[in-house]
Amino acid sequence: MSEKPYLHIKNLKINFKSFEGEKTIINIDEIKINKGEAYGIIGESGTGKTVLALSILQLLEMPPGKIVNGQILLEGEDLLKKTQKQMQREIRGKKISMIFQDPMSTLNPVFTVGEQMIKVIIENQKLNKKEAYRKAVEMINIVKLPDAERVMDKYPHELSGGQRQRVIIALALSCGAEFIIADEPTRNLDVTIQAGILKLIKELQRNLKVTVLFIANNPGLISATCDNAGVLYKGEIIEKGTTKEILKNPQHPYTFTLLNAIPKNKDTKIDLSKVIPPNDGEEIKEGCIYYNRCLKKQENCKKEQKLINVKDTHYVKCSLYKEGVNNEQ
Amino acid sequence: MNNNTNNILEIKNLKKYFPIKSGFFSKVSSYVKAVDGVSIDIEKGEVLGLVGESGCGKTTLVNTVLNLIEPTEGEVIFDGKEMFSLNKKDLRDIRKYIQIVFQDPFWSLNPRMLVKDIIGEPLDVQAGMSSLEIVPKVEELLEMVGLSKEGAYKYPHEFSGGQRQRIAIARALALMPKLVVLDEPTSSIDVLSQAQILDLLGKLKEKFDLTYILISHDLSVVSYMSDKIAVMYLGKIVEYGDSRKIFEDPKHPYTQALFAAIPDVDTENIEDIITLEGNVPSAINPPQGCRFHTRCPKAIDICFKQEPKLINIDDERLTACHILKS
């Protein structure tokens, strides 16, 4: 496991300024993503998943956003040190492509799919129009849209939500992206359409060795697609490890709570006393981010917490843990 | 489904076609067959889960039942009374027994009204209570849904999503309804708030002898709450019956496909997710024969020509499929 991570986020802290002053939105100790793997981020609404994704591409609005400190290393090179121009020329849409929740934020409604794809391909590769057309058709076939040539002539609004997401993935592939950030790409899609998109993303990772950062608020999506994952709570990675470890053997009180709050079936009642932390209102300035809702808090929790390695690649940010000890809950 | 005095609601061959107008004279050129012949009975105290892909007609079905939109054809019998033949006054009287809670409470709660007026509105308008009577009633309702009574003098935006959903529930329960329709009640709130809302809904149901129709895209929520489920595809019910049984062993090819498409935390491999080919066909021109035949992996010749009837395949289950027999 000593291989160098493909993407390495270190001590990243991002603040947002508002009328009420500055607020920390992201405070991540470390995320390591290996080349060719699918890495998942699990987090509820408003925990900073999109802010994290945008910051990797330097697409965060600044101000109000502000990088306080940290590094985002892509193959050892700090993306945060690059200028907007460099990001545009070398990274965005070239090496890294992003798939948003809303596909229309990426597609231009006044051009056909074909026009948009050919433009991107010509910009990125030394191909003439005819070759670019062929390449575009090839990519549409890869993302399994039937009738590629007809799809080329369509405007985005003539496609369904699932078809649009496929076009965006085809766009990403056609400019040779080796890293795809998917920010809840199936949030607005029907479950049967979602299934197809999940499979497609997994295939790209497996067969084309594309590295994937998959962001979701539904742990089930991460379970099926990602090898490793991190849990984000109020901007902090509070637990990370293999997806299996996190979902089957959660250690952090928050992860445990989250997973136990998901309904299963009629015969397994959710035990609210285990699940629902009453927000007792006691806010602390330093220390554990989960303190005011935690059922297991103790005096120690008011100190600053660090990610602790409890087992193999499993890390937990909680005072209940010591290096190398895996508590069963 | 035969007559049963225990039924709070009986829906009989209900249809709702939305006209599509086109051309210079705005002539009706065709119809969206959003609900196309649905029959279903709901017993008192039961939770009926309604599932199916987006656009299959779930919301239209309940809106038609609630008489919020005009039915095209069919009958709805609520508590022994045929709803569509009632006069305005009787209809208004009966409407207070049927309430609805929508997906995003932010949009269904008027942002410029105090919570006291939001919850108090049905008490004032429909029950004709005086403002002196309303305030203590509102406070009681707030406490019943787990909010403090000080909340009465706040605006909706001062509450979190989960709390707003509680306000919507308090309002729906203000007039002591018998039937509550929950249309995606938890899909805009986080998992922890969802667990609390589901718990609250369960407790209120017991306490006030309520009957629920629950619509949700989240099958785990439906499985958790429902006694019966109805699976809809393109305006029709394709499978109906005991919720536990159907979740354990879905029989209709569409139900099977729908369930297999959804990963949960126990889905370890992408191969465990099964995808359905193609998109949902248009409800304007639904496929001939079985509406599911364009995507069904098990279709046989007859499926292309003849529409399957919804029949009992065992004591507790109805399906509409040519390859399923009792």
Ligand SMILES: Nc1ncnc2c1ncn2[C@@H]1O[C@H](COP(=O)(O)OP(=O)(O)OP(=O)(O)O)[C@@H](O)[C@H]1O
């Ligand atoms: N431009 C902005 N200005 C100020 N605050 C912002 C801005 N963008 C995001 N935030 C805040 O940052 C936090 C994280 O937002 P973010 O959009 O990353 O959440 P998320 O995890 O992606 O949520 P969701 O699941 O709802 O998409 C939120 O509290 C949000 O209010």
Ligand SMILES: Nc1ncnc2c1ncn2[C@@H]1O[C@H](COP(=O)(O)OP(=O)(O)OP(=O)(O)O)[C@@H](O)[C@H]1O
């Ligand atoms: N007012 C309307 N006019 C015309 N067509 C409509 C109208 N309301 C709904 N429809 C159509 O009727 C069909 C059923 O819609 P409905 O909203 O009932 O679906 P649903 O199952 O509730 O979907 P979702 O899960 O997305 O809420 C769809 O094809 C929809 O486009």
Ligand code: SF4
């Ligand atoms: S550090 Fe303390 S407050 Fe934070 S999660 Fe662990 S036990 Fe709970």
Ligand code: SF4
């Ligand atoms: S009737 Fe035929 S097409 Fe329809 S679900 Fe059954 S097998 Fe499939």
Ligand SMILES: [Mg+2]
């Ligand atoms: Mg987001």
Ligand SMILES: [Mg+2]
């Ligand atoms: Mg609906």
